[in-house]
Amino acid sequence: MFKSLVDKMLANSKVYSELYLSHISIDSVVFGFHDDCLKVLLTRFEGEDNWALPGGYVQHEENIYDAAKRILQQRTGATNIFLKQFETFGKTNRSEGFFEGLPDDLWQKKRFISIGYYALIDFTTLSPEIDMFSDACSWHDSADLPGFSMDHKEIYDAALLQLRRDLNYKPVGYTLLPEKFTMPQLQRLYEVILGKELNRGNFYRKMMRYNILQKLEETRKGGAHKAANYYSFDKQRYEEALNNGFQESW
Amino acid sequence: MFKSLVDKMLANSKVYSELYLSHISIDSVVFGFHDDCLKVLLTRFEGEDNWALPGGYVQHEENIYDAAKRILQQRTGATNIFLKQFETFGKTNRSEGFFEGLPDDLWQKKRFISIGYYALIDFTTLSPEIDMFSDACSWHDSADLPGFSMDHKEIYDAALLQLRRDLNYKPVGYTLLPEKFTMPQLQRLYEVILGKELNRGNFYRKMMRYNILQKLEETRKGGAHKAANYYSFDKQRYEEALNNGFQESW
Numbered sequence: 296m297f298k299s300l301v302d303k304m305l306a307n308s309k310v311y312s313e314l315y316l317s318h319i320s321i322d323s324v325v326f327g328f329h330d331d332c333l334k335v336l337l338t339r340f341e342g343e344d345n346w347a348l349p350g351g352y353v354q355h356e357e358n359i360y361d362a363a364k365r366i367l368q369q370r371t372g373a374t375n376i377f378l379k380q381f382e383t384f385g386k387t388n389r390s391e392g393f394f395e396g397l398p399d400d401l402w403q404k405k406r407f408i409s410i411g412y413y414a415l416i417d418f419t420t421l422s423p424e425i426d427m428f429s430d431a432c433s434w435h436d437s438a439d440l441p442g443f444s445m446d447h448k449e450i451y452d453a454a455l456l457q458l459r460r461d462l463n464y465k466p467v468g469y470t471l472l473p474e475k476f477t478m479p480q481l482q483r484l485y486e487v488i489l490g491k492e493l494n495r496g497n498f499y500r501k502m503m504r505y506n507i508l509q510k511l512e513e514t515r516k517g518g519a520h521k522a523a524n525y526y527s528f529d530k531q532r533y534e535e536a537l538n539n540g541f542q543e544s545w
Numbered sequence: 546m547f548k549s550l551v552d553k554m555l556a557n558s559k560v561y562s563e564l565y566l567s568h569i570s571i572d573s574v575v576f577g578f579h580d581d582c583l584k585v586l587l588t589r590f591e592g593e594d595n596w597a598l599p600g601g602y603v604q605h606e607e608n609i610y611d612a613a614k615r616i617l618q619q620r621t622g623a624t625n626i627f628l629k630q631f632e633t634f635g636k637t638n639r640s641e642g643f644f645e646g647l648p649d650d651l652w653q654k655k656r657f658i659s660i661g662y663y664a665l666i667d668f669t670t671l672s673p674e675i676d677m678f679s680d681a682c683s684w685h686d687s688a689d690l691p692g693f694s695m696d697h698k699e700i701y702d703a704a705l706l707q708l709r710r711d712l713n714y715k716p717v718g719y720t721l722l723p724e725k726f727t728m729p730q731l732q733r734l735y736e737v738i739l740g741k742e743l744n745r746g747n748f749y750r751k752m753m754r755y756n757i758l759q760k761l762e763e764t765r766k767g768g769a770h771k772a773a774n775y776y777s778f779d780k781q782r783y784e785e786a787l788n789n790g791f792q793e794s795w
Contacts, residue, residue, distance in 0.1 A: 318566045318637075319658055344629060359635030359722075383633045383660050385609030408569055408609060408660075410633050461789075464710065540710075 297342025312402040317353035322350040324454035327418035333437040333487040375417040381457040390445040413454040477523040547592025555759040562652040565602035572600040574704035577668035583687040583737040627665040631707040663704040
């Protein structure tokens with residue numbers, strides 16, 4: 296590990312041990328949608344080749360959801376974040392090798408069980424910030440991912456699988472799309488999350504059945520095809536669907 | 546709290562602090578199926594009126610999944626357990642009031658973040674055992690639940706919701722039904738989990754489409770109706786469906 300990173304970790308060990316609960320961390324998989332691609336926000340520890348999920352710790356008097364939100368706000372400046380816990384990762388060897396050579400009484404080197412959240416963030420409103428331990432924080436295309444630190448690839452894969460499953464009973468898009476969007480844009484968002492093409496007619500019918508869209512008067516002009524209708528989400532119905540779920544299929 | 550329970554907690558505080566990770570606990574919602582009813586296994590701390598989920602702690606060198614399995618095996622003697630992590634509970638006030646009056650340096654009184662698992666266990670193979678802190682451990686009908694300790698009702702509700710959702714992409718029944726069963730028995734299992742009646746024809750068609758059942762030669766005789774066919778799960782296809790999921794609906 297880079298010497299300057301080790302020094303900063305050692306210098307913060309005591310403060311962290313007083314500020315945060317031991318053994319518990321939070322890692323978030325932050326998805327964005329841009330240029331018809333699914334993006335993920337990754338950070339890189341100073342001097343490392345591999346990338347990590349933005350993460351942090353839980354304060355003694357802080358709910359875990361609030362901790363996840365605080366950590367992401369500090370990292371991204373974003374306030375409009377959809378955040379969902381999906382799995383907790385607790386294998387004994389999950390950070391194996393990462394802290395090699397560092398003293399055993401370093402607080403950060405203890406065993407940490409990490410609560411995974413996935414986040415959907417409006418790509419355009421966000422300015423990724425590096426923290427004191429990292430030298431980069433940037434968006435990566437989900438179709439072209441770099442190497443990951445520790446067990447973070449496993450956490451990323453689990454988040455994407457959960458997001459795909461959630462598409463079956465939850466609306467997705469409010470924090471990922473601009474306020475008004477066309478049906479092809481919405482379909483493209485679903486396609487990049489699911490990693491497969493969808494039939495246009497089926498997608499349209501299914502989406503309209505969910506009854507969460509408002510068709511706007513305005514159309515998008517230009518291009519070779521006929522003008523495309525703009526839609527926006529009906530915020531109230533969207534929230535209801537988020538809380539109650541779509542009709543289950545059984 | 547009952548004096549004898551307090552004494553036992555105090556006596557074990559130091560041993561526990563050495564044996565287990567601080568701040569992390571596991572609580573499991575154990576479902577069984579019997580007499581056409583969905584059952585849940587609950588335990589009761591000595592002298593308490595309310596009931597709790599069977600739970601425990603994580604050893605320093607133990608994966609969290611292994612900890613969940615160990616805790617349940619100690620409690621139930623069962624070895625054929627389907628165990629799935631579904632949510633981690635970390636509100637600051639989740640045990641509020643429970644340890645009132647006990648010394649603040651009691652290890653068990655620290656803040657604990659609890660990893661929730663749900664388990665599906667064959668009702669007939671299981672002999673619930675009380676541990677040193679409880680005076681009862683027994684099955685309760687999900688339609689007639691007692692009062693719960695701490696936030697355990699919230700954990701129970703979340704487990705049932707997750708199990709319902711999982712029915713849409715995972716097979717359920719292998720550890721809940723006897724080895725051979727009739728289609729009406731399988732349908733009744735789905736109905737008590739979902740809390741609603743299902744159409745017989747639709748259920749049959751959907752279940753056959755999943756391709757996880759073997760129709761046996763043997764039929765169940767007796768009763769007013771014509772003999773019902775027995776089925777069993779095709780273990781290999783069942784495992785495949787469990788690992789890969791049924792076709793998602795998008």
